Amino acid sequence: MSVLEIKKYPDDVLKKKALPVEKIDKSLQKLIDDMIETMYDAPGIGLAAPQVGVSLRLIVVDVNLDDEDSEPVVLINPEITDTDGLIESEEGCLSVPECQITVKRAEKVTVKGLDRDGREVSIEADGLFARALQHEIDHLNGVLILDRISQLKRDLYRRKMVKMRSKAEA
Ligand code: NI
DSSP states (O other): OOOOOOOOTTOGGGGSOOBOOOOOOHHHHHHHHHHHHHHHHTTOSEEEGGGGTOOBSEEEEOSOTTOTTOOOEEEEEEEEEEEEOOEEEEEEETTEEEEEEEEEEOSEEEEEEEOTTSOEEEEEEEHHHHHHHHHHHHHHTTOOGGGGSOHHHHHHHHHHHHHHHHHHHO
C-alpha cells in the first residue's frame, strides 16, 4: 500500500464527472487499499478517487478514525436513493485546504452501490456518516464545497490560495 498525492483545488480532475467503475480487478483493489491508506494518513474521514487523480466512481469513508477496530466503508458506483431531513454543518475537504464551509445537506441518506468484492449493498446513514457520504459522492460529480458558497466567497478563497502558493514558492 502507498500514500497517494491528494489533488488540490483548482486541479481539473476535481471538476470532472467521474466514470462508473466497470471492472473490479487487481488494480482497482490496489487503488482501494491506497486510498484507504491515504485517507488515514491525511487524516480524513473520507476520500473519493478523483481526489487522487483517478476519475472513477469510487469512495472510501471512515467516520470513526479514533476507533482502531472500525472498518473503512468502500463503495463502488455509489448512488443516493433516498434522503430525509435537512441539516447545516461545517465541513472541510482535503482537496480544499484552509477552508471550512457551512453546508446544508440531507440529515439521513440511503446509498446503494457495490462493495469492494462487487456485492450489492445498501447503506442507511445519518449524522456525520450521512454527511461524509454526500460529500464524497459530490466529488464524483465534480462538485466541491466551494461550489456551495457564493461567487464572492469563492473568489476570496481563490485569492488567498494564490497568495499562499506564491509565498510557498518564494
Ligand atoms: Ni472532499
